[in-house]
Amino acid sequence: MASPILFFGLLALFFLAASASDPSPLQDFCVADTNSPVLLNGLACKDPKTVEANDFSSSGLHIAGNTSNPEGLSVASAQIPGLNTLGISLLRFDYAPGGINAPHIHPRATEILTVLEGSLEVGFVTSTPPNRLITKVLQKGDVFVFPIGLIHYQRNVGKTSAAAIAAASSQNPGFIPIANSVFGSKPDIPSDVLAKAFQVDKNVVNHIRSKF
Known part of the structure; x- marks a missing residue:
């Protein structure tokens, strides 16, 4: 039977590995400094002393958007x-x-x-x-x-x-739109690959591709 120390050691490593894939922030907040050229996993932080309430607020989501486009x-x-x-x-x-x-x-x-x-x-x-x-x-x-x-x-x-x-x-x-990604990639996915994947003629693939 494994010793309790080994058991709890392995348990600790398990939880460490589980949490390592999605670490928590190392500060209360990191208000984005949109003027900074530095790119991190997110944007660089403003000086916390300059942060204000408007940095945590947004307005305008009550306004309906314009849906006059092909997808509506x-x-x-x-x-x-x-x-x-x-x-x-x-x-x-x-x-x-x-x-x-x-x-x-x-x-x-x-x-x-x-x-x-x-x-x-x-x-x-x-x-x-x-x-x-x-x-x-x-x-x-x-x-x-x-x-x-x-x-x-x-x-x-x-x-x-x-x-x-x-x-x-x-x-x-x-955001990966399926149709646009498959038929509108640059350069194109070869037509014969898509024809086999969708089990259609190449002409069908080329017709659909022309829409994107």
Whole structure:
């Protein structure tokens, strides 16, 4: 039987390794200094003595965005310098009737979305196996979670405009739109690769690519 010292030593190493992948900030806050040329894991910090309440506040997310675009979608980010290094971000989405937030991935964040107005169909696809679609229609006040790294989307299924607020567990979640990334990359992914992947003719691939 292993000694208690060895057991607790291994246990301590386990927790150390578990926490090392996502270290906590080493200060109360790090308000972003947007004028600094230094790029860290986040932005450089302002002098704490110059920090004020406005660094931790934002306004304007009550204003509906312009959805007159092909996707019928507007995205507005809450610009809050005080969120720098704290591992969270905030967005407002506005959807025209029939508008979509097309399938995409956030590689560094889980997202939680709250519907402010309207009816939204939301969903994400589980990893293999078996690529199952988890989907639900949300109404005003409903909340839905999109797990980190999974393909997900939203669609306005109502007859009026819809709006939602989303928070993500990273100050820089990343955004990978599936269709744009696959068919609009520079340089192009070879057509024969995409033709085999989607099991279609190269002409179909080239036609879709022309849209991006």
